[in-house]
Amino acid sequence: MIKRIIYLLLLAVLLNACSTTKYLAPGQKLYTGGTVKVDDKVISKGDAKALSSELKTYIRPKPNSSLLGMRIKLWLYYKTKARKGFIQKFLSKYGEPPVLVSQVNLAKNSEIMQNRLQNISYFQATVSGDTIGKEKTAKAVFTALPGPSYTIRNITFPGATDNSLDTAVKGTMKQTLLKKGDKYNLDVIKNERIRIDTRLKEEGFFYFAPEQLIVRVDSTIENHQVDMTVRIKPETPDRAREIYTVRNIYVYPNYSLRDTSLKLDQAAPYRWYNIIDPRKTVRPYLFANTVLLHPNDAYSRTIHNNSLNRFINLGPYRYVKTKFEDVTPDSPKLDIYYFLTPYKRKSLQAEIIGRTTSANYTGTQLNLSWRNRNAFKGGELLTVTLFGSTDIQVGGQNNGFNVYQYGVQTSLSWPRLIPFNIKSSNAYIPRTVLTLGYTSVVREKLYSLNSFNGSFGYQFKSDEHKLHELNILEAMFVKPRNVQQLYTDSIKKSSNPSLKHVIDPQFTLGPSYAYTYDNTTEDYRTNSLYFRGKLSLSNNLYGLLSGADTLGGKAKTLFGTIFNQYIKAESEIRLFHKLSANTKIATRLLAGVGLPYGNSTILPYNQQFFIGGPNSLRGFRPRSIGPGTVDPTPLSGNGFIADQSGDIKLEANIELRQKLFSIVYGALFADAGNIWNAKPHQPGGTFGPNFLTQMAVDAGFGLRFDASILVLRTDLGFPLIKPYTPAGGTRSITPSFKNAIFNIAIGYPF
Structure with a gap:
């Protein structure tokens, strides 16, 4: 059978080759490419091979593209040349006219290659070219004599x-x-x-x-x-x-193209720069962190470029235009003018999002955002977002348990570190961010939750790759409401303590720090890296001072609510390796651990780890795995399967990404991972020395439609190993389309 397939493929290639040359006019020959032979005993074989490969890239024109020897684009060109129907017109966009050997200029190609050799030390080089043809095809052959290198x-x-x-x-x-x-x-x-x-x-x-x-x-x-x-x-x-130094600096915060006068008579001095702002659109101190050059400083391109980046990163400004004026009287001097064109100060944006998940939920979300750039004339960005969403399950294991959310999220961002006055001269503006929000989650027929959150902290980049996020204070308070009888019955029938934990009041209060390193945007790299690590604390000092000890019967409260006490560490590393221009291997390793203590025996639900889904283990439904070897299916008799959560998480992913054609990319992937509890709560759910044998494993393939501004992703994942043993079954799963999980998502999984 395999031999027959190979024969058929070879026959198809042969027929295709014939089908593209039969359209040539008499005397025409299809150009099939060129080769370069470096024929010189003066240089080593290794150098000769390298030169041959390099010089070949200079041969023009390029022959018709082919795939497995088949000139598909050329075939489309001939077949759709008439362009009579809609399909023919559409396919004609991908056609490619024939490249004929008569289009190859041997003398010009030889001259270009000879010049290249002379430019890389082979001063005595000569190159000559000729064509070798068959009845319908021909190729170019060039012979290079480099001579000795200098x-x-x-x-x-x-x-x-x-x-x-x-x-x-x-x-x-x-x-x-x-x-x-x-x-x-x-x-x-x-x-x-x-x-x-x-x-x-x-x-x-x-x-x-x-x-x-x-x-x-x-x-x-x-x-x-x-x-x-x-x-x-x-x-x-x-x-x-001459060495030029700075004399005066002028900033125009409300510049437009209609402005033709410099209005220097209206300049208001502030420290080392001057503001020309008749309408008083900003406070002068706004630019203290952006105007990095000072009077009498020698001009520096790096410092000037950093200033330009900082002007843009302030937020209120769309464009920055710079003018330098030579004002040399007795010594070389420059006046510098920064013309800033602002965005519209206030804006309103509506966003509608559609989504579907592998748990058979189909949902929509509406976001209505109001933004005020330069809210208090100091470059502040005030954002207020109202949101509402519905996720409805049609069919599937949780039929009828729909999820609704609504709420408001506000943030205020200052382009400086409050109240500190830290000097820096890089290209990045540090920020102080205050957030406040409220979310209501309604899980139909089960329960509702009110969630209040707030944070105050700093964001700053030490260079283009490194981002630091320090929240001095993060707070979250979650309180249940409208808990239905069906859910309380599920709690009683289940041995899963996390079911009750979902509706327990939760109160976290503490700092966090996150560090991110990312050079993946630099496409020229063969190897690139993304790393993010985060450390979070909750009520640690207060818990120690108050002597909180839940297990010892000394549970403590703060503002009348039992608070959560824990330390949590998370890390994620992604490695990308280019095999070729169109092929890449992407890998990811996730590790997280939360250790509850003192006033807590388990992490608050909103801080726990989950696994599974389109951006995690793609052969399993979202939040359907773990902890450990716990089987999530016993509650199916109630028509409800709870989200599985844990205090510890390990996950590894690998993906081979290959460009197929146009914007279409293919991928082969494999995922493994699980979650566990830090302390005994469920049989088989606690992290232990045999954790590697409890990994869930899947593999699959998918397509990515990468249009740069949007990536649509489809994945088909096949579960291979379950961490639990179903009743009457085994952990290993034979791959089949019957148990495959189909995922549709926006963006790459990592």
Whole structure:
């Protein structure tokens, strides 16, 4: 059977090749690509192979694309050329006209490759080209004779003189990209000029440019070596040789294109800068953390760029325009103008969200957000969001137990650290954030919960990769209402203490700190990393001072409510490795542990861990696994299966992502994990030394439709191992579409 399939595939490839060449006119030949043969015994086989691969990338035009030898796009071009029907017109967008061998300019390609070889140290290189053809196809063959490579013997920089520019260039010599013994490379020389210019821009040489540097190369040295001399071109203008310092700084907080006058007579001095704001739209202190250059400072490109980033990160401003004015009287000076174009101060936004889950819930959510940028004229962002949602289950295990939510969430963000005055000069504005919110959760036929939350803390980035979030105080109070008889009966019939725990009053109060490192946005990296760690505390000091001890019969209250006492640590690490331009391996490891003590024997429900679902174990329904080997199904007689929760969580995921075509990506994945209780509450649910044998495992495949601004994801997960043994069954599961879980989600799982 397998042999027949292979034969059929080979036959299909052959037929397809014939079907795309039969449309060619007499005398035409389809171009099938080019090869480069490096034929020179002077260089090593390794270098020859590397040169051959590099030079091949310069051959133009590219041949028609193919998949497994089949020129599908070319075939579509011919089949939809007439474009008579709707389908033909649609498919014609993906067609590709034939690339003919007559379009290949051998002389031009040879010249480009020869120039490239000369630019990377092969000064004596020659390249020639020819075509080799069959009846309907032809390819290009190029032969390169590189000759010997030239290496660097000496590099000379300008000597230290009274000329400040010569001295500054010499001062950059230790970091030079030009190294003795390296091969000559024109790209490295260009980058060296940019490097020197970048350094000079930090020292006040505002008008200098990389083109004003020249690197002279002497190739007459014996043994195929070169001497390099870095010099400033004689025609460099005088002002490019000067160190410029700052004289005055002007900020325009309410600029528009209609403004044609600088209005310097209306400038209001504030500390080291001037505000031109006739309408008094902001308080002058707003820019104390953004205007990083000061009068008499030497111009620095990095500090200036950091200021621009900070202006944008303030929040109220859409655009920032900069103007530099040379105001040199006796010494080189610059006046700096920052023109800020604000957003509309107040805005109202409505958002409707549709969603579906693998637990057969279909839901909608409406968010109505009001925003006030620059609420108190100090760059504050005030946001008030009203929300409401419904999640209705049609069919499935929890039929009829629908979920409704509504509430309000407010936040106020200041672009500074209150009440501290911490100086920093990076590109990121630190923030102080205050949040307050209320949520009502109604689980039909079961119970309702009122939830109040608030926090006060700081967010700041130490560099482009590192984010710190320190909440001085986080508080949450959850109180049940309208607990139905069906739910209380479920509590009595079940040995699962978490059922009652869901409706217990919960009161958490304490600090938290989270650290995030993320370089995954840098697409050029072969390996990239995302890490997030968080530590949370609740009522630790107060619990110790009050002598809280629930197990000893000394449960304590705060504001008339028994409070929760715990320490909780969470971490997540994601590693991404590029196998090729279109193939990537993504892995994730999650670990979390919460240790209740003193006034608590279990984490509050809103702080517990859950597992399963489209962003977790995709072969299992959301919150349907654990803790440990606990079987979640015994309550099915009541028509209700509770969410499974725990104090400890371990999860690992791996996914192979492959671009298929256009915006469509495929994925193969496997997931494993479980949750556990920290203390004995349920038989089989406590974390112990055999935790690895209690892992739930699944595997599957899916598609991602990545349109950049939106990623639609579909996954089909097959459970392989359950952590519990169902009645009359086994933990291992034979993969089949009958027990597969289909997930639809927005965005990548991690």
